[in-house]
Amino acid sequence: MTYIENIYLCLALPLLLSLFFIRGRSRRYALFLVIGMTVCLLSAYVSSFFMGYYGADGTTAAIEITPVCEEGMKLLPLLFFYLIFEPAPQELPAAAIALAAGFATFENVCYLTENGAADFRFLLIRGIAAGALHILCGVLSGFGVGGGTLLLVYMTAFAGVDQHLAQGINLLYFLPAGLMALPAHVKNGYIEKPVLLPAIGAGLVCAALAAWAATAMEVGLLRKFFGAFLIVVGLMELFGRTKE
16 A cells, blocks of 8 residues: 655655755745645545545546646645735746646656556656646746646547536636635736626626537537637737737
């Protein structure tokens, strides 16, 4: 039996001890590495709880439960760091990258302990893929961009998840991410209170209509619409910005 808590202690304690001897940005980076490992451990507990609560098997939990728990919990330390310590905007991406790197490192070590290290090629691909995805989501979170779209592309293009199911998981992921981002937007004055209630009402109506249309639409057509939507949004972001 593998005790991931013991693995966590072996990895985290040397980094925690190093905090007494380093200062500045290096100290913050090491701290967020440990926080990333801690979040990975806690997300395993949370995912296991929901897996047992809903009676899901391993495959279902890995596709529908774990991504939501992991990405939602990775946002919590960043939100706490932002609201309590009020860092400069350029400091957030570095913290998010360190947190994501710690998360990916602990996840890979646990996988090695559980499954062995015989297949070097698979482990190399997995290590690069897991690290790249976690760090990319961390970078997006650090710059204030949600990782939900990246999660959706990964599930449909690489994990083989049905488009309807993937979009439902993505929407579920957005709920905790949106709630955690809300205090930061309120603090920065980005919430226009006069249009808040009309926007919420219109959003609920449009969401209901879009959900009805998506369930009635054939999966292949839905994929094409979503791909076209991403292209249009990307082009608008690249060429549609007004010059100041």
